[in-house]
Amino acid sequence: MAQKKIVKRQLWVNLGLAVAVAALAWLVFLKPEASPDSARYKLSPLNATQVDEISIALAHQPQVVLRKKTNGWFVTEPFSARADALRVDSLLGLLSAQSEKRMAAQDLARFELDKPLARVKLGAQEFIFGATQPLSNQLYVLTQGAVYLISPVYFSDVAKPAQTLISKQLLADEEVPVAFEFPHFTLQRENGTWRMTPQTDAPTQDTVNAFADEWRHALAMSVQPMSALQSTMTVRVRSQSGKSVTVFVARDANDWLLLRADEHLAYRFSASAGKTLLEPGFAPKP
Numbered sequence: 001m002a003q004k005k006i007v008k009r010q011l012w013v014n015l016g017l018a019v020a021v022a023a024l025a026w027l028v029f030l031k032p033e034a035s036p037d038s039a040r041y042k043l044s045p046l047n048a049t050q051v052d053e054i055s056i057a058l059a060h061q062p063q064v065v066l067r068k069k070t071n072g073w074f075v076t077e078p079f080s081a082r083a084d085a086l087r088v089d090s091l092l093g094l095l096s097a098q099s100e101k102r103m104a105a106q107d108l109a110r111f112e113l114d115k116p117l118a119r120v121k122l123g124a125q126e127f128i129f130g131a132t133q134p135l136s137n138q139l140y141v142l143t144q145g146a147v148y149l150i151s152p153v154y155f156s157d158v159a160k161p162a163q164t165l166i167s168k169q170l171l172a173d174e175e176v177p178v179a180f181e182f183p184h185f186t187l188q189r190e191n192g193t194w195r196m197t198p199q200t201d202a203p204t205q206d207t208v209n210a211f212a213d214e215w216r217h218a219l220a221m222s223v224q225p226m227s228a229l230q231s232t233m234t235v236r237v238r239s240q241s242g243k244s245v246t247v248f249v250a251r252d253a254n255d256w257l258l259l260r261a262d263e264h265l266a267y268r269f270s271a272s273a274g275k276t277l278l279e280p281g282f283a284p285k286p
Contacts, residue, residue, distance in 0.1 A: 041099045041102045056158055082169070084166060084167045092122065095122060111142070112130040113140060113147065118159065132152065138152065163223070169217070170220060170260070177215050177237050180212075181236040181238075189212075211280050221269065227266065235247045
């Protein structure tokens, strides 16, 4: 009798194990393909050097296009401007994104990929952003014929306003200043020596070199399309290549706006940064 009870109990245990195994097999069948830690799925075979064009199409927003030229990256749509190199590098970081999940590109509506948040093209490869997975807070992305889950950081970078792609550097890398023309004085570098007109108590060469470097590396707090502000000063900067840049100066509250006529952009500087560029201590009083 006791032996029959043991056999009966063993049968129930085996049946329970069989049900558990079947349930686990069903879950594995339903679960998206997961890769081991040592073999995460890479979304792209490309690297940044292979990409010379980027396009971003956000829902209900104008398309943004960036193109790589010999002297760097430029925004070409919906406006023209030098592009911020760090922002471009951040966008290109999508090429190195990896995912633990890879799913078949079927029934895209369940991932909201039929009405995507954004379409991003890096070179020839397109990335389509869909819904957020509620448990992991990751985003579904369709690319290379499969659906992946990736960090929302990639979308937050894509979704930033187009204006944030503009370089905040007042002068381009190749625009190394060799002459400044202010309303009441000029500085010109000849044979490696800076000369100021009118001649007063001449500043040291180190002082003027530091001033020229301030202009060369000046980074604005923000950049915006040039508006009809009242200019209070005009500064002309000539670079080594012979190119002349005209900068109109205006005040907006406590900030300085330096408006580049050739780019139709206004670069915003703080009061202290603007004073360093426009009111150097060695300059003669107007």
